[in-house]
Amino acid sequence: MADKAFITFEILKWARESARISVEDAAKKVSVSPERYLTWESGSDFPTIRQAQVLAKSFKRPFSLLFLPKIPKDFQPLQDYRRNDSKKLDTASLFIIREVQEKQNWISEFFEDMGESPLPFVGKFSINDNPEIVANDILNTLNINPANYNKTPINEWIEKAEASGVFVSRASNYHSRLLLDRDLIQGFAIADRYAPFLFVNSKNNWSAPQLFTLVHELAHIWIAKSGISNEVDIEYSKRPLSRFHPVELFCNLVAANALMPKEIITQLERNIFDSNNLIFKQSKELGVSSFAFLVRALNLNLITISEYKLLKDDAETEFEIFLEKERLKKEKQKEKKNGPNPYLLRLNKNSRLFTRIVMDSFNNGSLSPSIASNLLNTQINNFQKFEKLLT
Structure with a gap:
């Protein structure tokens, strides 16, 4: 008979609920009935060691945690700055938040122990300041000029945000069976003075909404x-502003x-609004959607409300055509490459900056192999695959 794991039943229940x-789903993971599983949460019986290990992994908790006294x-x-009527965050959302919090907590303590200075831009402004002034400060700090991108807009923003000390994580799922729902969570930010971290849900492969979310989180x-x-x-x-949190607005x-500074938008030729193709082209150069551009x-009184409604309807049609082209393009890419590089996806999820710091610390001997592996969710012998992507 398999050895029992004499876990703390209150912690098992807390781990599952959190x-x-x-x-029912917890019971399925260890192939027992819900009734049998509940005997473990009530303390009237205990799972085997193997069953407890599977549950701990499923709940994304250390196995040893189940044995703590409290x-x-x-x-x-x-x-939670989402609307009051938003659905509760699901398992995938909670797991990605917890994972980023763990990384952020480690890197913040690491920087503080190393004597790093706090970043001056974290909390530099408040919601009572002029949003245009805050936007200009972000552009100046990151050294970004939306009128003259040197790379695709989203890649330039990510590169320069991380160069300034902001860790950027992007993912569309927690793992292959836990997909992130954009209706539940588009992004989140941890405004730490030493290691600010932001996350962008990349479920929508189109870069425009991802970029807007990234700058929103900045x-x-x-x-x-x-x-x-x-x-x-x-x-x-079409919706009352009172439904949205003031911080989000x-x-x-x-x-x-x-992303669309007034001095750039107001200097555009007026005839740009005569053609959806021109609107789409200009929006793409700025890295935003046609809707955001319109x-x-x-808001800058460059078009009337009637012009806006007409252009918006036309833009929706153009957008559907664009999405279909993108979908077909990605399907062909998957057929050729058998899907995206899993290490590139993991690198983006970890944050390139975070990955580089962890790997450097491991290489110079200041970080143990087990900790480095856990932080990057990658076996040590596969670190070289990250190295190739980081160069």
Whole structure:
């Protein structure tokens, strides 16, 4: 008979509930009935060691944690800036938040122990400041000029954000069976003075919404408002503003000003609004959607509300055609390459900057192999695959 794991039943229940996993799903993971599983959460019986290990892995908790005498202090939940009627975060969302928090906590303590100075732009402004001034400060700090990108806009923003000390994580899933829902979470930010971290849901492969989310989350860092977002790059005219958190509205304004500065938009030729092709081309150069570009033009009184409605309807048709072309292109790429490089996906999820720091610390002997492997969720003998992608 297999040895029993004499775990603390309250911790088993807490671990399952904090992962938003049902009793039925937890029982399936170890091939027992829900009734049998509940005997473990009530303390009237215990799982085997193997069963407890499987459950700990499923709940994304260390196996040893199940044996603690009382429930440990968990990471503080991030402020939820989503609408009040938003659905509860699911397991995938909770797991990705927890993973980023673990990385952020480690790197922040690492920097503080190394005597690094806090970053001056974290919390430099507040929600009471002018969003245009905050946007200009972000552009100046990151040394970005939206009128003259040297790379694709999103790649330049990520590269320069990380060069300035902001860790950028992007992913579309927690793992292959836990996909991230953009309706639940588009991004979140941790506005730490030593190691600010932001996450962007890349479920939508199109870069425009990802870029707007990225800059929106940078705004969260600039006003030191850590939290979760899911209403980013949205046209609010048909919905009451009172439904949205003031911080979200402010960060959207900052993102709009940073990605589409007034001095750039107002200097455009007026005839650009006579052609959807020109609108689409200009939007793409700025790295934004046609919708965001049209809203910005409307807010700057460059077009009337009637022109906006007409152009928006036309843009929707053009956008559907564009998405279909992108879908077909990606299908062909998958057929040729058998899917995206898994190490590139993991690198983006870890953050390139975070990966480089962990690998450098491991290579110089200041970080143990087990910790480095856990932080990057990669076996040590595969680190060289990261090295090739980082060069």
